[in-house]
Amino acid sequence: MKFGIVVNEGPYQHQASDSAYLFAKAAIAKGHEVWRVFFYHDGVNNASKLTEPPQDDRNIVNRWAKLAEEHKVDLVVCVAAALRRGIKEENLAQGFRISGLGQLVEAGIKCDRLVTFGD
Amino acid sequence: MLHIINKSPLTSVSLDSCLNTATGGDILLIEDAVYAATRGNAGEAKLRNAMGRFKVHVLMPDLEARGLGDRLMEGVSPVDYGGFVDLTSSNKTCQSWL
Amino acid sequence: MSDAKKFMFVNRKAPYGTIYALESLEVVLITAAFDQDVSLAFLDDGVYQLKKGQQTKGIETKNFSPAYRALEDYDIEKLYVEKEAMEARGLTEEDFLVPVTLLSRAEMGKLMDEQDVVLSF
Numbered sequence: 001m002k003f004g005i006v007v008n009e010g011p012y013q014h015q016a017s018d019s020a021y022l023f024a025k026a027a028i029a030k031g032h033e034v035w036r037v038f039f040y041h042d043g044v045n046n047a048s049k050l051t052e053p054p055q056d057d058r059n060i061v062n063r064w065a066k067l068a069e070e071h072k073v074d075l076v077v078c079v080a081a082a083l084r085r086g087i088k089e090e091n092l093a094q095g096f097r098i099s100g101l102g103q104l105v106e107a108g109i110k111c112d113r114l115v116t117f118g119d
Numbered sequence: 120m121l122h123i124i125n126k127s128p129l130t131s132v133s134l135d136s137c138l139n140t141a142t143g144g145d146i147l148l149i150e151d152a153v154y155a156a157t158r159g160n161a162g163e164a165k166l167r168n169a170m171g172r173f174k175v176h177v178l179m180p181d182l183e184a185r186g187l188g189d190r191l192m193e194g195v196s197p198v199d200y201g202g203f204v205d206l207t208s209s210n211k212t213c214q215s216w217l
Numbered sequence: 218m219s220d221a222k223k224f225m226f227v228n229r230k231a232p233y234g235t236i237y238a239l240e241s242l243e244v245v246l247i248t249a250a251f252d253q254d255v256s257l258a259f260l261d262d263g264v265y266q267l268k269k270g271q272q273t274k275g276i277e278t279k280n281f282s283p284a285y286r287a288l289e290d291y292d293i294e295k296l297y298v299e300k301e302a303m304e305a306r307g308l309t310e311e312d313f314l315v316p317v318t319l320l321s322r323a324e325m326g327k328l329m330d331e332q333d334v335v336l337s338f
Contacts, residue, residue, distance in 0.1 A: 016150075019181075023200055025200070032208070117215065118217045119217060
């Protein structure tokens with residue numbers, strides 16, 4: 001089955017991004033495809049390469065990037081939401097791309113399931 | 120339909136709204152909503168009453184993280200992230216009551 | 218339209234206190250361009266989004282409520298308000314910026330069941 005995931009909250013502040021990541025990992029482990037993860041609202045902050053968590057904590061940003069690389073997951077950051085919050089190409093973490101809201105709608109159309117994580 | 124709730128029933132109306140509005144189906148309690156699945160919480164009776172219409176599940180890693188893994192209310196079925204994925208695939212749609 | 222999916226946007230949050238209502242509306246407008254079957258549902262504090270007479274000058278924030286009136290131009294005409302949520306907030310249909318269809322909780326639940334994609338922010 002083809003899954004789309006929406007993440008509406010930033011990393012560390014809210015559990016949404018962790019829940020979404022663990023869900024994505026479990027879906028892939030079960031043989032499903034995670035076609036796209038769309039980052040919206042404060043969720044765009046998951047794509048900041050300037051993030052530096054303490055050594056003993058999980059690295060939420062890198063974890064997404066690694067998942068994308070290993071399983072061809074399309075990590076899309078909403079451009080309008082990103083510009084509002086200072087996320088631009090120059091500080092975009094590897095594995096993410098910035099694009100329009102149409103990418104979210106497309107995920108809704110093309111995926112068998114769309115699961116939202118937020119506040 | 121799968122209804123995903125992520126808020127504590129003691130601070131948010133999300134679970135109540137879902138119980139009042141949704142016709143039935145599966146409910147999955149995640150994040151702070153797992154408190155709704157614990158024995159002795161003030162909303163226990165309400166959730167129990169809804170069990171005829173809904174099948175209620177709780178994401179165990181979230182309940183265990185909060186130190187309440189041993190207080191699971193009777194009738195709520197525990198799932199892991201794999202079970203969460205199965206619930207989303209067995210239901211045609213899912214809705215997060217954010 | 219035959220292969221269009223039924224998209225429902227569920228709005229349960231009030232405007233201004235958080236950005237969700239505004240950014241949700243931005244998605245709705247984009248979805249209209251994809252020729253999908255779009256409905257908007259307003260429950261809980263989401264019904265406050267539709268209140269007439271929003272004056273945001275004093276909080277130095279853009280008043281985005283006129284955008285609800287523009288939905289019609291995008292052929293988005295299915296706006297559903299949960300009657301119980303409206304009444305619980307001391308509002309009536311006359312308080313809203315745009316014409317809406319009032320649904321009971323039961324009717325709203327049934328409509329949700331008919332959707333292919335339910336988005337909430």
